[in-house]
Amino acid sequence: MGRNVDFKQFEQFKKKLEKTLDDKSRKKFMEDCAKELAARLLSRVIKRTPVGKEDGGTLRRGWTGGVENTSEKGNVIGVGGKSGAASQINVVYRNGEYRCAIFNPVYYASYVEYGHRTPNHDGWIDGQFFLTISENEVNALAPALLEKRLMQYLQEGFK
Template identity: 50%
Template sequence: MSVNFQQLKAFERKLAKLARGDFEKFCEAAAKELAARLLGKVIRRTPVAKVDGGTLRRGWTAKTHAEAESGSGKNAKEYAESLSVQKQGNVYELSVINPVEYAQYVEFGHRTRNHEGWIAGRFMMTISADEVDQQAPAILERKLFNMLKEAFDGN
């Protein structure tokens, strides 16, 4: 039986590279990809009222109400890439919010102005988050497979 120690050393170097920093980068990239997918879904699901002309929809990728009104926000993927990922123990977090004041009322519903009726919520964030939660394992598995394939196929 023969053993090629050069191949074992190369394998060891690749494992060390993965352990050093690639996994950290992978986790941050995965969090941003999931955020981009969430934003894409929630933006498509957000209604555009004739009164505001899409302020609420634009608000998902704006940092302030003024940016939401001016339309100077970014597209979902660009915005997700610009978000900072916070690591808390083994958890990677980032926040997807809509700073438009009335976003929560459209999401969850509200009383009418005369307080005699109820406008049903649209649940655009709730439904979108549930969909991404269901898809996340497959997305992460594919992303991890690609990272490992790249690490062990490349030099």
């Protein structure tokens, strides 16, 4: 009462799935997701960054993507990278995480972001929180975006 079962299609499916989900394509998928989130953050923070009357947009033009340089203990010791387009955002895999950095090297960026005392120390200038607000927006949309990208990635294995 035995039956013969043909597993050829199953084996073909298994090979295709393994090829789709191999380490190289998985790494590329993760890097692409990190780059997309970083690009969205960069886009939002650039639009939200205020332009001063005196400097004419130096702070806004200062945004760039790069990689945090960390010591063996994980302490940030500097940030580096190329300025310009989001396509140049560097993604590094370190300690089980894919990392990239969006930063602004303009010396007064943190003062505009978080606020500062007036030059005569009599008052306080409130921060604009352009980066903080942009980060919160990207964090809110990240789960849905990553789920969509993951479904597209997995569907490649089922074609």
